[in-house]
Amino acid sequence: MSNPSPARPLAVLVGVQLPGVSDVDHEADLAELGRLVHTLGFEVAATVSQKRDALAAAAVLGEGKLKELADITGGKGYVPSAAKERKSKARDRWKAEAEAAGDASPDSERELDEDSDGGDENDTAPRKPTMVIVDHDITPSQARNLERATGAEVLDRTGVIVDIFHRHAHSREARLQVEIARLNYVVPRMRESAGSSERQRGRGAGEAALELDRRKVRDRIAELREELAAILKQQANRRSARRDQLRVALVGYTNAGKSSLMRALTGSEVLVADKLFATLDTTVRALHPPTKPRLLVSDTVGFIKKLPHDLVASFRSTLDEALEASLLLYVVDASDPTYEAQLDVTRSVLAEIGADAVPSMLLLNKVDRLDDDARRTLVRRHRDAIALSAHDPKDVAALRQTIIDHFEEAMIDEELIVPYAKQSHVSEIYESARVISEDYDESGARLRVRALPAAIARLRRVFAA
Numbered sequence: 001m002s003n004p005s006p007a008r009p010l011a012v013l014v015g016v017q018l019p020g021v022s023d024v025d026h027e028a029d030l031a032e033l034g035r036l037v038h039t040l041g042f043e044v045a046a047t048v049s050q051k052r053d054a055l056a057a058a059a060v061l062g063e064g065k066l067k068e069l070a071d072i073t074g075g076k077g078y079v080p081s082a083a084k085e086r087k088s089k090a091r092d093r094w095k096a097e098a099e100a101a102g103d104a105s106p107d108s109e110r111e112l113d114e115d116s117d118g119g120d121e122n123d124t125a126p127r128k129p130t131m132v133i134v135d136h137d138i139t140p141s142q143a144r145n146l147e148r149a150t151g152a153e154v155l156d157r158t159g160v161i162v163d164i165f166h167r168h169a170h171s172r173e174a175r176l177q178v179e180i181a182r183l184n185y186v187v188p189r190m191r192e193s194a195g196s197s198e199r200q201r202g203r204g205a206g207e208a209a210l211e212l213d214r215r216k217v218r219d220r221i222a223e224l225r226e227e228l229a230a231i232l233k234q235q236a237n238r239r240s241a242r243r244d245q246l247r248v249a250l251v252g253y254t255n256a257g258k259s260s261l262m263r264a265l266t267g268s269e270v271l272v273a274d275k276l277f278a279t280l281d282t283t284v285r286a287l288h289p290p291t292k293p294r295l296l297v298s299d300t301v302g303f304i305k306k307l308p309h310d311l312v313a314s315f316r317s318t319l320d321e322a323l324e325a326s327l328l329l330y331v332v333d334a335s336d337p338t339y340e341a342q343l344d345v346t347r348s349v350l351a352e353i354g355a356d357a358v359p360s361m362l363l364l365n366k367v368d369r370l371d372d373d374a375r376r377t378l379v380r381r382h383r384d385a386i387a388l389s390a391h392d393p394k395d396v397a398a399l400r401q402t403i404i405d406h407f408e409e410a411m412i413d414e415e416l417i418v419p420y421a422k423q424s425h426v427s428e429i430y431e432s433a434r435v436i437s438e439d440y441d442e443s444g445a446r447l448r449v450r451a452l453p454a455a456i457a458r459l460r461r462v463f464a465a
């Protein structure tokens with residue numbers, strides 16, 4: 001559901017085009033940052049971009065660009081020197097000015113005039129952006145300097161992603177994982193951000209107090225890790241019960257349509273939303289209409305370029321569940337011009353966690369958005385892939401059949417003897433195998449079953465005399 005809130009706070013995006021990054025890629029990166037920022041609830045008011053060999057050590061942008069940025073946010077446009085910084089009165093006054101600039105106060109006409117030749121804001125309220133978002137990971141001191149120069153709050157790409165994860169985490173497990181990642185993000189930034197942001201809870205009351213704060217946060221992280229480990233252990237038990245079942249996992253870039261396919265394939269009500277990282281929990285549901293034995297489908301957390309390492313690590317356990325699947329469906333949004341780069345990201349993250357050995361299929365989703373020419377080119381480019389739309393029931397039915405065929409091919413027929421003494425375990429057979437015929441004689445039931453070789457091997461162990 002969309003939220004047509006009229007008063008979304010404004011944000012300015014900042015990107016540095018580093019050597020080796022093409023114009024197209026740079027623009028795509030900023031567009032993606034815009035969508036992240038939108039998911040977080042901001043309206044993008046402007047983008048400030050600069051070509052540089054590296055991020056400027058002081059405040060990311062060079063002097064001129066910094067001024068340009070500050071003109072948009074209503075800040076000073078330079079980093080006050082250390083000497084000035086000590087004069088706290090001046091700094092307070094500057095802070096107050098900056099805050100006033102962030103207000104939509106009707107009497108700030110002077111600023112309106114200054115804006116009139118450069119800004120592309122509409123003619124309603126002269127609102128100033130209150131947030132500057134940098135498309136790179138920046139150091140705590142770069143963030144602080146940018147805050148001083150712009151009078152706005154500053155967040156980097158990792159900070160944005162961590163915040164989105166924080167908001168979208170629902171299960172106990174996802175909450176724990178996100179909280180761990182968030183605290184890890186916060187610890188090194190505690191000193192520098194003292195007093196500037198409640199998000200980063202620094203107290204700035206001297207080295208000792210700071211060290212104490214940091215230790216508290218680290219203790220908290222350790223506590224959360226223990227709690228998470230306990231949950232993961234329970235899950236591992238539940239998982240091993242599912243081990244031999246037919247399982248397929250949907251993986252891919254955020255917003256590619258994994259949950260939409262999950263819904264279509266299983267008839268479940270998982271969340272589908274035009275937001276980045278709508279899904280943070282792995283959900284497992286049976287394919288619908290049901291198959292014999294049933295086939296389980298997992299929906300998973302999406303990937304993104306420059307995914308913070310902490311988050312990769314913390315979501316690893318969530319993904320582990322999915323990666324035990326014997327088939328991975330790589331979902332891409334084929335209507336996105338950068339889908340190949342997105343696929344590369346997905347592949348490399350999955351390779352990092354050892355999932356590149358799992359058999360996979362490529363699903364080129366959202367082809368309903370492409371014209372015939374574009375579709376043909378796409379299919380020619382990826383001969384083994386399946387082009388489809390999650391919104392087209394015919395496509396989904398065909399995909400369902402392809403998945404079933406994949407497993408049918410891998411399954412084998414065998415005979416199982418179930419001694420009368422072990423009749424109580426018969427239900428386990430139906431979990432992972434299809435019973436083709438059954439006969440009874442004096443030793444027990446003689447079943448002809450069809451299942452994956454691993455499942456047959458396990459069943460043989462269960463029913464061994």
Ligand SMILES: Nc1nc2c(ncn2[C@@H]2O[C@H](COP(=O)(O)OP(=O)(O)OP(=O)(O)O)[C@@H](O)[C@H]2O)c(=O)[nH]1
Binds near residue numbers: 277367369
């Ligand atoms: N036109 C079109 N839109 C689609 C298709 N599949 C998904 N969408 C839309 O794309 C958006 C994202 O879909 P989701 O299924 O939530 O994507 P996801 O991969 O689960 O995303 P995350 O959970 O955020 O990683 C939603 O607005 C869907 O309605 C499709 O085949 N065609």
Ligand SMILES: [Mg+2]
Binds near residue numbers: 260272278299
């Ligand atoms: Mg999803």
